[in-house]
Amino acid sequence: MANQDDDDDDDDIDINPFTMLLLTDQPEPKPDNDDSSKPHSSIEDHSPNQQQQHYLRSIDSTVLIRQLRSQGLSFQLWPAATSLFSLLDNHRSHPSSSPLTSSLSSPRRLRILELGSGTGLVGITAALTLSADVTLTDLPHVLPNLDFNAQANREVLTRHGGSVDVAALSWGDVDQMEALIGREYDLVLGSDVVYHDHLYDPLLRTLGFFLLGRTVFVMAHLRRWKKEAVFFKRAKKMFDVEVIHRDGPCDGSRVGVVVYCFSPKDKSHHWDDNVGLLS
DSSP states (O other): OOOOOOOOTTTOOOOOHHHHHHHOOOOOOOOOOOOOGSSSOOEESSSSSSSSEEEEEEGGGEEEEEEOOOGGGGGGGHHHHHHHHHHHHHHHHHHGTTTTGGGSOOOOOOOEEEESOOTTHHHHHHHHHTEEEEEEEEEEGGHHHHHHHHHHHHHHHTTTOEEEEEEEEETTTTTHHTTTTOOOOOOEEESSSOOOOOGHHHHHHHHHOOOTTOOEEEEEEOOOOHHHHHHHHHHHEEEEEEEEEEOOOOOSSEEEEEEEEESSSSTTEEEETTTTTTT
C-alpha cells in the first residue's frame, strides 16, 4: 500500500487540466464476446454530446453516460473518475486484493454519498458493483444531465440491486447538507474535486459534516497545481489522510491519479451547526 504524500512535492510543475482531459478521454474499442480479452473499462464514443458505453467486466454490463462538453467541465469525464471506475470494477472481481476493501466494509447495505458527481459515472458504478444505495450530488445546473444519466441506467441498476438518487449540494451549505439527512452515510466518494482554491474550505466543511464515526472519504485526484498542497495540509489537521492507490502516469504526463482515504482523527467528534466545524 502506497503512503508517500504527493501533495508535499514542491518540484512538480503546474499541469493544464484541459490538456489532461484531452489526454485521458480517448475512445477505446468495445469488448468482444471473449471474456479473456475484455478490458476492465472501455468507451464507445459516438460524438461529443452523445452517450458513451463504459463496460464493467465484473458484472458483464455497461454504464451509459452522456457528456455535454460544450456545457462546461462539470459535464465531461475527468481522469480520476475513470480511475475510480476501474478500481470499483476490479474490487467486485477481486475484493481480497482491492485497495478499496477496508473502506467498503460494512455490516449493512452500503449507503454512499458522492460529492461533485458531474456525469455520475463513479456513483452509478458504485451502485452497480457494490449493490449500494448512492446519492449523486452537484450544483443545481448540473442536475438535469446527472438525472438523465441516472435514468439511462435505471434498468441495469435494478438488475444488479443498486439504487441511485440525485440531489443538489453546494459544498458548505448547511441547509442543503441537512436536507440530505447525511450523517448516516457509510462512505463518501469524490473524483477530481480539488481544483479551485476558493472551494477548499467549503469542501473541507462538507467533509467535516459527513465524516462522522466510521464514515470515510475516498477521493481520486490528479494533481495539476502546486497550490493544491494547501488543501491537503488543511485536510490533515482534520482527518487522517492515507494514499491507498496510485495509477501510473497518464499518457503525455509524468503524473498519475492518486486515490486517498480520509477518516476522522477522533471518531467522537460531532458537527457543530453554530460554528461549522468539528468539535
